[in-house]
Amino acid sequence: MFDFWEKIVNNLVYGLLGLDPTAQSTQALHFFIFDTVKIYILLVGIIFLISFLRTYFNTQKIRAYLQRQNTFTGNILAALFGIITPFCSCSAIPLFLGFMQARIPMGITFSFLISSPMNNEVAIALLFGLFGWKITALYIGFGLLVAIVGGYVIGKLKLEHYVLIPVIPMDGALESVQIELSWQNRLREAWQNTADIFEKIYLYVLLGVGVGAWIHGYIPTELIVAYTGENRWYSVPLAVLMGVPMYASAASVMPLIEVLTSKGMLLGTALSLMMAITALSLPEALILKRILHVKLITIFFGIVALGIMGVGYLFNALL
Template sequence: MFEWWQRIVDHFVYGTLGLSPDSPAGSALDFFLFDTVKILFLLTVIIFLVTFIRSYFPTEKVRDWLAGKHPLVGHVAAALFGIITPFCSCSAIPLFLGFLQARIPLGVTFSYLISAPMNNEIAIAMLFSLFGWKITAFYIGFGLLVAIVAGIIIGKMDLEDEILIKPPAVTPPEIEEVKIPISERIKEAWDYTVDILRKVSLYVIAGVGVGAWIHGYVPADLIVKYAGGDAWYAVPLATILGVPMYSNAAGVMPLIEVLTQKGMQMGTALSFMMAITALSLPEAMILKKILSLKLIAIFFGTVALGIMIIGYIFNALLG
């Protein structure tokens, strides 16, 4: 989808500026320019479309449909939807925000936010090509389990007051019947989109900047040195080391292959991958404008704990 932009960025960084793709500065700058524009573009498009569509379809109907189902249905649907959206942890935030603005239950939106970067089709295809169907199946199953269970836990904690950007008031049914011109719907959707962008854009730029620095300057050998063995602390250490880093599945998969070749256990390596893709410091910085620190800490802590448990299970099953 963004291949054209990647080519432009590559030409500018490696051609016009003359930086080497193998240099930390070149890799970091390329990463920063590509992801900043991509995320801001996704924010603009998704928030505008969600707001515009919401003007035609009362979002309380979605909530009513979910309310009429078993609570597990919404979490499973959101986690499965994450598989078909090829986003990294930061790129998934625009749709996550759209869900919040559409008043989808908080826990369900988190099931999507966890699943989208961790279980998307790019990760599945690359895992299958590198490690085969068995490991891919384990990864998908346990990845969905983490997203669903973590979403359920967060949803049961009544944390709606921890959302900083409140959704617009629900339009009363009697007003909903009024014919609103499409030009007015477009203007209202655009005004709302601009307002949200003003609130979060600086956090996006700062967050991606941190991620770009980590992407370019943190060496892989450092991770192998401290989390490459079979010690009991390897899984939690790999998870903790993975959280500050920032990459999508396509970017981290070659690193996972190298780590396993250098002796890291498969479960430890996949925990590291899950932590990088599902959680990241840049993601936390962007979410800071949307959610309270308390809710961000609960989100990161719950998912990280789930990833560690899955890592130990992976090592036991695949070791």
């Protein structure tokens, strides 16, 4: 897909600049230039496409629709809705709170909270560009599975008494909301949303690719394989434990995942690290602490962490 761009980078780095292809600094520079432009192109293209499709959805009407759904069906719909919402783990919380205020069952709201940061368009765009559509489809499928099952289990545990805020019933006017946008307005809104998201993440992409380039050029493959390769049983739990304290977007994490896998880390282990970073974070826990009891937050993190580890082991077994 990007063969032509790779030839341009080769001519620039090896031809015009005349750098030694075997040098670590050259390999790092080549990786940085090639991946930065490639990721930017993919981000703009896929975010624009999803943003355009999002103009056909109305958050308030979806919230009203979810109010009428039974468990599990609602879990599935909420997890799918998470794919078209451009949120990280912290910015998804206001809509999560809105779902609770609308008296949507707790398990359904948690399915959305799990799915939204894990399956957002940035993660999908980067996965598609770095690993292809098959890996992307598997990731989305397993990510939805974690969100659906995780939310369903939380709902069955009947933990509503751990919600610390009063639930204010919403009025019945949500279903009357209509969206009437022309084709031109939809394109304009999609482009504006794409520009807004790109403006927020492009520096993180540069940072992620920069760190990835340094690892690519200077960290020995043997060092990474020694701890995370060869399907060691502890690699996946270790990756999840490492990911939870971190707080980063998929834009800054994904370039590192590409490098780590190229250095010998198994894909399932690498994706477990990314899923833990994007779906679970300490800042998210601190924000949730204002509206949920610590016991509920602990149960939520524990269930999702177990689901992510299961996905990691499945990826390592299948690929």
